Amino acid sequence: MHPENIPLYNEVALGVHAPIYSYYARRIVEETSITTGHCLDIGCGGGYLGLALAQITALDFVFCDQSGEMLACAQENIAHFHCATRAKIVHGSVQQIPLEDQSMDLVISRGSLPFWEDLPTAFTEIYRVLRPGGQAYIGGGLGDPNTREAMKRLRRQTYPDWQEKQRPPHHSDQQYQEGLTRAGIHPFLVTRNDEGLWIRFRKEIQ
Numbered sequence: 001m002h003p004e005n006i007p008l009y010n011e012v013a014l015g016v017h018a019p020i021y022s023y024y025a026r027r028i029v030e031e032t033s034i035t036t037g038h039c040l041d042i043g044c045g046g047g048y049l050g051l052a053l054a055q056i057t058a059l060d061f062v063f064c065d066q067s068g069e070m071l072a073c074a075q076e077n078i079a080h081f082h083c084a085t086r087a088k089i090v091h092g093s094v095q096q097i098p099l100e101d102q103s104m105d106l107v108i109s110r111g112s113l114p115f116w117e118d119l120p121t122a123f124t125e126i127y128r129v130l131r132p133g134g135q136a137y138i139g140g141g142l143g144d145p146n147t148r149e150a151m152k153r154l155r156r157q158t159y160p161d162w163q164e165k166q167r168p169p170h171h172s173d174q175q176y177q178e179g180l181t182r183a184g185i186h187p188f189l190v191t192r193n194d195e196g197l198w199i200r201f202r203k204e205i206q
């Protein structure tokens with residue numbers, strides 16, 4: 001993201017878009033039941049999903065992004081949410097995650113996946129940093145389908161000039177499936193519905 005667009009993106013993410021992140025945070029807890037241990041938010045941007053998850057769990061967080069500017073924004077948001085003692089910031093790419101093997105109980109990501117150029121390597125890296133029994137919940141979407149139109153209305157009223165950002169289109173389901181398979185991950189779930197596009201998998205306990 002161009003640095004000059006970050007303040008507005010951040011304001012919208014913390015305001016009108018905040019329900020998107022709290023919705024997926026709740027879904028992650030419902031689906032994974034992981035509420036303690038260590039969570040990596042990869043492609044975290046300003047840290048919105050991890051910070052929403054921090055509100056409803058006792059997890060500690062690593063926020064990782066390839067953009068130093070987005071991480072500076074995450075740093076401010078972490079302080080704003082009084083999460084500094086539970087959060088670490090790491091600069092890096094999903095294709096070379098600067099974390100030790102088997103160090104994370106949960107890996108989450110929202111809105112970053114379409115930017116990942118090398119899916120097999122990205123999924124291999126996520127799998128590598130998961131502990132046995134750990135889970136990944138990765139994808140993107142605009143939150144609760146039931147409140148989405150109201151949120152968009154509010155956004156139009158508050159930010160009449162807001163335009164959806166240009167992002168690369170999602171990879172195809174087949175590309176995701178191939179990437180996961182080439183990473184040696186099995187089983188996995190790729191779903192594309194009114195909740196968005198989400199990929200879930202677990203690292204089996206040997």
Ligand SMILES: C[S@@+](CC[C@H](N)C(=O)[O-])C[C@H]1O[C@@H](n2cnc3c(N)ncnc32)[C@H](O)[C@@H]1O
Nearest residue numbers: 043044045065066067070093094110111112115
């Ligand atoms: C649209 S923003 C989403 C930010 C945030 N997760 C959210 O949901 O609002 C995409 C983010 O992914 C990051 N990103 C893109 N490719 C990446 C990669 N290969 N490794 C790590 N981060 C990446 C970008 O720097 C950017 O912060």
